[in-house]
Amino acid sequence: xxxxxxxxxxxxxxxxxxxxxxxxxxxxxxxxxxxxxxxxxxxxxxxxxxxxxxxxxxxxxxxxxxxxxxxxxxxxxxxxxxxxxxxxxxxxxxxxxxxxxxxxxxxxxxxxxxxxxxxxxxxxxxxxxxxxxxxxxxxxxxxxxxxxxxxxxxxxxxxxxxxxxxxxxxxxxxxxxxxxxxxxxxxxxxxxxxxxxxxxxxxxxxxxxxxxxxxxxxxxxxxxxxxxxxxxxxxxxxxxxxxxxxxxxxxxxxxxxxxxxxxxxxxxxxxxxxxxxxxxxxxxxxxxxxxxxxxxxxxxxxxxxxxxxxxxxxxxxxxxxxxxxxxxxxxxxxxxxxxxxxxxxxxxxxxxxxxxxxxxxxxxxxxxxxxxxx
Amino acid sequence: xxxxxxxxxxxxxxxxxxxxxxxxxxxxxxxxxxxxxxxxxxxxxxxxxxxxxxxxxxxxxxxxxxxxxxxxxxxxxxxxxxxxxxxxxxxxxxxxxxxxxxxxxxxxxxxxxxxxxxxxxxxxxxxxxxxxxxxxxxxxxxxxxxxxxxxxxxxxxxxxxxxxxxxxxxxxxxxxxxxxxxxxxxxxxxxxxxxxxxxxxxxxxxxxxxxxxxxxxxxxxxxxxxxxxxxxxxxxxxxxxxxxxxxxxxxxxxxxxxxxxxxxxxxxxxxxxxxxxxxxxxxxx
Numbered sequence: 001x002x003x004x005x006x007x008x009x010x011x012x013x014x015x016x017x018x019x020x021x022x023x024x025x026x027x028x029x030x031x032x033x034x035x036x037x038x039x040x041x042x043x044x045x046x047x048x049x050x051x052x053x054x055x056x057x058x059x060x061x062x063x064x065x066x067x068x069x070x071x072x073x074x075x076x077x078x079x080x081x082x083x084x085x086x087x088x089x090x091x092x093x094x095x096x097x098x099x100x101x102x103x104x105x106x107x108x109x110x111x112x113x114x115x116x117x118x119x120x121x122x123x124x125x126x127x128x129x130x131x132x133x134x135x136x137x138x139x140x141x142x143x144x145x146x147x148x149x150x151x152x153x154x155x156x157x158x159x160x161x162x163x164x165x166x167x168x169x170x171x172x173x174x175x176x177x178x179x180x181x182x183x184x185x186x187x188x189x190x191x192x193x194x195x196x197x198x199x200x201x202x203x204x205x206x207x208x209x210x211x212x213x214x215x216x217x218x219x220x221x222x223x224x225x226x227x228x229x230x231x232x233x234x235x236x237x238x239x240x241x242x243x244x245x246x247x248x249x250x251x252x253x254x255x256x257x258x259x260x261x262x263x264x265x266x267x268x269x270x271x272x273x274x275x276x277x278x279x280x281x282x283x284x285x286x287x288x289x290x291x292x293x294x295x296x297x298x299x300x301x302x303x304x305x306x307x308x309x310x311x312x313x314x315x316x317x318x319x320x321x322x323x324x325x326x327x328x329x330x331x332x333x334x335x336x337x338x339x340x341x342x343x344x345x346x347x348x349x350x351x352x353x354x355x356x357x358x359x360x361x362x363x364x365x366x367x368x369x370x371x372x373x374x
Numbered sequence: 375x376x377x378x379x380x381x382x383x384x385x386x387x388x389x390x391x392x393x394x395x396x397x398x399x400x401x402x403x404x405x406x407x408x409x410x411x412x413x414x415x416x417x418x419x420x421x422x423x424x425x426x427x428x429x430x431x432x433x434x435x436x437x438x439x440x441x442x443x444x445x446x447x448x449x450x451x452x453x454x455x456x457x458x459x460x461x462x463x464x465x466x467x468x469x470x471x472x473x474x475x476x477x478x479x480x481x482x483x484x485x486x487x488x489x490x491x492x493x494x495x496x497x498x499x500x501x502x503x504x505x506x507x508x509x510x511x512x513x514x515x516x517x518x519x520x521x522x523x524x525x526x527x528x529x530x531x532x533x534x535x536x537x538x539x540x541x542x543x544x545x546x547x548x549x550x551x552x553x554x555x556x557x558x559x560x561x562x563x564x565x566x567x568x569x570x571x572x573x574x575x576x577x578x579x580x581x582x583x584x585x586x587x588x589x590x591x592x593x594x595x596x597x598x599x600x601x602x603x604x605x606x607x608x609x610x611x612x613x614x615x616x617x618x619x620x621x622x623x624x625x626x627x628x629x630x631x632x633x634x635x636x637x638x639x640x641x642x643x644x645x646x647x648x649x650x651x652x653x654x655x656x657x658x659x
Contacts, residue, residue: 244601
């Protein structure tokens with residue numbers, strides 16, 4: 001073989017080297033590690049930079065939960081730049097807060113994590129004098145709940161439901177979890193359940209006539225047998241439910257409000273239905289970390305974000321329901337009239353909040369891993 | 375009494391020792407300490423000393439078995455795809471060699487996440503199955519979220535890691551050896567079986583280890599292409615830390631996993647050493 005065809009070791013190394021450099025770069029950029037910084041704008045210039053507030057604030061929140069224009073408005077008014085960190089779950093936020101020195105000022109946990117966060121002193125009592133919010137007129141379905149009586153530590157940011165979403169192709173219109181799971185088990189790999197023990201075990205428990213927050217070993221083993229029995233008939237156990245539905249691979253799925261709104265908006269042949277036999281209502285809530293580096297800025301931000309005009313702007317952007325009727329009056333009519341976003345009181349009456357015990361239960365965690373690994 | 379080590383060599387080995395202590399010994403110690411602890415009431419870790427977490431592993435064999443099954447199958451299929459390709463590039467490709475190697479390596483430059491996510495659209499109902507339906511080949515083909523999709527994902531993502539060591543082994547093989555084999559009357563098959571294959575064996579073993587070990591830690595492929603219905607060790611670990619927040623059990627599983635990997639690696643290197651020893655006229659490597 002003529003030597004000109006041989007690739008020198010140096011060529012090969014160079015090829016590999018560029019490759020690993022490039023892939024490391026791309027991976028670092030795109031590997032969706034949770035604390036994805038999306039700072040609104042650099043520089044703390046702009047409006048009257050109040051010395052007490054400092055120049056920045058770190059907000060641990062969820063994807064598409066905060067209107068960037070609103071954060072920019074806050075910066076203009078106060079000189080405080082909001083660093084937005086996006087997380088995929090409350091559990092990830094909790095891991096950072098427990099480790100300490102996270103730099104997080106404001107976190108937005110789901111309600112089930114709050115009792116543990118309070119008892120572990122991860123968050124501090126809210127300074128209502130500085131926030132200037134009165135919760136007395138708010139929707140009773142989401143304030144003054146067992147997870148934070150009197151809302152001493154948290155204020156609901158917005159709330160939603162865990163419902164079912166299905167396409168016309170299904171040819172049926174389930175209205176209860178029992179009907180949902182019967183269909184799921186009768187179809188050949190068309191149904192998706194979310195990869196979250198609280199929502200999936202809870203909904204299956206409701207289908208079996210058990211409590212959404214079931215924790216006793218016998219009830220859990222009933223749920224496990226039920227879901228393991230139909231696992232080979234499921235399309236996926238995944239919280240990324242939208243691609244399957246949109247591509248026509250999956251015809252029905254457990255879904256949270258946000259996914260429901262987006263899929264139905266883009267494709268009106270889909271329906272988002274809240275089960276009439278029970279299920280989950282949830283809220284994500286403003287809280288201030290006990291070791292927040294910028295507490296004054298945090299109070300200022302919570303005051304700002306609860307001014308009805310600002311809160312309404314955020315709801316129009318995020319398409320989740322707010323708990324303050326004054327805010328809802330200012331929200332776009334098509335959002336308030338959308339039953340996916342704002343279900344009526346009768347619809348949500350049978351729903352339950354997941355409790356802290358459900359979130360922390362080792363038996364539920366074990367049941368879920370049994371189901372997933374079966 | 376051992377001889378005192380001269381100062382210069384102490385200094386020169388210090389960085390390596392520090393590296394070893396900080397990045398190997400310390401984390402493994404932490405891992406072990408956590409693995410004999412108990413889960414706190416709100417999750418996480420609380421101190422303690424118990425081997426319950428290791429005993430509990432007996433009830434968690436499904437992900438281990440799943441991982442072994444898929445990673446061995448995936449590695450075998452990757453080898454079957456990579457060997458002929460490596461052989462072609464090293465022996466037959468001539469001046470197209472560099473281009474072909476680049477074609478193998480360049481896709482590697484994109485993030486694995488993006489490449490794997492792209493397959494969900496190719497394998498979904500509107501992708502390949504729709505094309506085949508259009509051509510009337512099959513009626514209702516379901517590829518996404520099947521074991522087939524997982525193996526495909528493994529082969530696709532790990533092909534370069536298998537191909538390059540085999541390529542290097544074949545490339546270094548002196549063509550005159552094959553010519554000699556032919557002169558001595560061996561057919562093509564016999565030449566391949568008795569000359570080419572044994573001499574490239576170290577590359578094959580190296581490639582298999584390079585693929586098998588990361589595949590055993592695979593998290594992404596079962597999630598994206600398996601739809602979360604096939605559960606690997608990596609998925610079990612992610613769930614234990616992020617959903618169950620049971621750090622002690624997670625640490626025990628991770629520890630057991632490290633031991634399993636070490637065993638595989640020891641066997642693999644022993645095999646590779648014997649093979650390369652045999653290949654280079656029996657001199658001990």
